[in-house]
Amino acid sequence: MNPNSRLPIGLFDSGMGGLTVFKALARRLPGEDLLYLGDTARLPYGTKGRDTIIRYTLSAAQKLVDMGVKMLVVACNTATAAALPTLREHFAPLPVLGVVEPGAQAAAAASRNGRIVVLATEATINGGAYQQAIARVRPDAEVLVRACNLFVTLAEEGWMDGPLVEGIARRYLEGLFDAPENKAADAARLLPDTMLLGCTHYPLLQGALRQVVGPNVNIVDSAATTAEFVVQELGALRLLHPDRAASAGDATGKRQGESRFLTTDHVARFVRTGSLFLGRDMAEGEVTLVDL
Amino acid sequence: MNPNSRLPIGLFDSGMGGLTVFKALARRLPGEDLLYLGDTARLPYGTKGRDTIIRYTLSAAQKLVDMGVKMLVVACNTATAAALPTLREHFAPLPVLGVVEPGAQAAAAASRNGRIVVLATEATINGGAYQQAIARVRPDAEVLVRACNLFVTLAEEGWMDGPLVEGIARRYLEGLFDAPENKAADAARLLPDTMLLGCTHYPLLQGALRQVVGPNVNIVDSAATTAEFVVQELGALRLLHPDRAASAGDATGKRQGESRFLTTDHVARFVRTGSLFLGRDMAEGEVTLVDL
Numbered sequence: 001m002n003p004n005s006r007l008p009i010g011l012f013d014s015g016m017g018g019l020t021v022f023k024a025l026a027r028r029l030p031g032e033d034l035l036y037l038g039d040t041a042r043l044p045y046g047t048k049g050r051d052t053i054i055r056y057t058l059s060a061a062q063k064l065v066d067m068g069v070k071m072l073v074v075a076c077n078t079a080t081a082a083a084l085p086t087l088r089e090h091f092a093p094l095p096v097l098g099v100v101e102p103g104a105q106a107a108a109a110a111s112r113n114g115r116i117v118v119l120a121t122e123a124t125i126n127g128g129a130y131q132q133a134i135a136r137v138r139p140d141a142e143v144l145v146r147a148c149n150l151f152v153t154l155a156e157e158g159w160m161d162g163p164l165v166e167g168i169a170r171r172y173l174e175g176l177f178d179a180p181e182n183k184a185a186d187a188a189r190l191l192p193d194t195m196l197l198g199c200t201h202y203p204l205l206q207g208a209l210r211q212v213v214g215p216n217v218n219i220v221d222s223a224a225t226t227a228e229f230v231v232q233e234l235g236a237l238r239l240l241h242p243d244r245a246a247s248a249g250d251a252t253g254k255r256q257g258e259s260r261f262l263t264t265d266h267v268a269r270f271v272r273t274g275s276l277f278l279g280r281d282m283a284e285g286e287v288t289l290v291d292l
Numbered sequence: 293m294n295p296n297s298r299l300p301i302g303l304f305d306s307g308m309g310g311l312t313v314f315k316a317l318a319r320r321l322p323g324e325d326l327l328y329l330g331d332t333a334r335l336p337y338g339t340k341g342r343d344t345i346i347r348y349t350l351s352a353a354q355k356l357v358d359m360g361v362k363m364l365v366v367a368c369n370t371a372t373a374a375a376l377p378t379l380r381e382h383f384a385p386l387p388v389l390g391v392v393e394p395g396a397q398a399a400a401a402a403s404r405n406g407r408i409v410v411l412a413t414e415a416t417i418n419g420g421a422y423q424q425a426i427a428r429v430r431p432d433a434e435v436l437v438r439a440c441n442l443f444v445t446l447a448e449e450g451w452m453d454g455p456l457v458e459g460i461a462r463r464y465l466e467g468l469f470d471a472p473e474n475k476a477a478d479a480a481r482l483l484p485d486t487m488l489l490g491c492t493h494y495p496l497l498q499g500a501l502r503q504v505v506g507p508n509v510n511i512v513d514s515a516a517t518t519a520e521f522v523v524q525e526l527g528a529l530r531l532l533h534p535d536r537a538a539s540a541g542d543a544t545g546k547r548q549g550e551s552r553f554l555t556t557d558h559v560a561r562f563v564r565t566g567s568l569f570l571g572r573d574m575a576e577g578e579v580t581l582v583d584l
Contacts, residue, residue: 040340041334041341041344042333043339047335047561048557048558049333049557049558049561052333052556052557149445149449150449153441154442156441159442163459164456164460164463167459168456171456264344265340265341265344266339266340269339
């Protein structure tokens with residue numbers, strides 16, 4: 001696959017959460033065309049079984065491949081955790097990038113004491129993908145995990161902060177950041193110093209999560225790091241395909257890339273919630289309904 | 293379709309919520325075999341568009357029909373509201389019953405002042421099915437509606453009561469049951485006296501909802517009334533098919549009916565959450581994974 005092709009980079013998520021990755025990628029590579037598919041009809045993936053997630057992810061990725069993309073970014077932690085190897089095998093030689101490895105690297109780099117909390121969906125946690133990915137880059141890390149199934153619904157409902165959202169977050173995080181009252185000084189050294197948002201929906205709840213964990217915990221997500229991985233991958237491919245004349249533009253290019261959005265359900269809802277994720281008003285004309 | 297057939301009654305829901313109807317039906321018709329299908333892989337239906345809901349409901353109902361059922365109960369308000377006419381046309385002469393009309397009748401019968409609050413999913417509310425069904429049986433009724441999208445996730449997560457759940461319920465119900473502080477006596481007469489749980493998941497949150505609305509509001513759901521509709525429908529059909537010798541048993545029969553459960557995803561999760569809905573421990577052997 002030629003990295004200088006004028007084809008767009010394809011992004012896939014179970015719903016709107018991957019728009020946090022889309023946003024980071026559009027900022028980092030303003031010259032590239034981006035094609036985003038949110039499988040909102042079958043959302044959420046995070047409470048489903050592994051085989052179902054793989055099947056749904058394959059059909060969604062096939063749609064993007066059929067429409068023509070030069071690279072596939074799985075902007076969904078659940079789909080990455082369950083299906084990345086299958087996707088790479090199925091669509092080779094198309095480059096396929098996920099969000100788990102970038103997230104794990106961001107968390108490992110941010111932590112001083114190596115104690116890292118990962119918040120993710122039930123499917124991601126149970127599959128162990130983050131635990132393994134962090135162990136690969138930082139074998140001494142101690143990883144604590146929590147499945148926070150309500151967060152996706154909260155984000156899609158547009159409930160992002162306030163006492164209720166903080167209360168729900170506090171319930172999920174119970175016991176993780178509390179030093180026992182005796183021997184407080186020793187215990188504080190052992191408390192996690194980094195919390196990884198291992199689901200692309202969770203960054204929308206960052207304000208509420210910050211209220212719960214306090215100012216001293218690093219909160220990291222995979223959006224910005226994934227965008228860096230895409231830039232590196234395109235750069236590496238360009239060394240193999242130095243056909244710069246055909247380039248669609250890159251971070252240094254002048255051309256402004258175009259964005260298109262596909263959803264499997266309910267364009268009006270995609271526009272309403274998508275605007276929250278992108279931080280700008282979307283128009284219905286930008287979004288196309290597709291069937292998988 | 294012969295009502296005395298030994299075939300089971302088929303029940304369908306997007307997930308586990310329809311088990312509240314299943315439970316009422318098993319209690320009312322202990323001699324009947326019941327076959328339940330929860331489309332958990334594509335849950336929730338309530339935030340999806342109408343065409344998607346119709347398509348998913350047709351494929352789920354087809355599965356039950358292919359396996360052999362003598363009657364189809366759509367134990368999901370969202371699917372009933374969107375797809376009942378389509379199902380009746382598609383599977384005629386198979387009797388197809390929904391939960392909206394029973395729910396509307398239960399609410400209309402319970403209310404003294406005709407002011408009724410309906411809580412349901414976004415899709416059910418937007419389709420207007422409850423507003424129309426209540427108007428048919430009680431034209432003078434004033435219906436107030438609220439879409440409570442988080443309730444399904446709360447029920448499926450097993451968070452059924454406590455301050456957080458009450459806080460979420462209070463936010464959704466804001467303004468519905470509050471008398472203005474001046475002219476309190478007049479206003480109290482105008483407050484709704486009945487609240488209909490227009491989603492089969494919501495009865496699990498009944499304790500929390502009771503805390504929020506206080507002791508004087510009737511809280512009704514469609515489970516028991518739907519079971520009565522099934523009994524009446526079977527009775528009416530038996531007048532047309534007086535072939536009692538072949539009966540599989542009914543409320544007065546001696547035979548104990550058998551229950552089978554089908555899910556489109558994740559048997560272990562169905563067993564865990566289904567046990568909450570049924571109020572008894574389920575075994576994995578009772579549940580079969582199917583593909584739609």
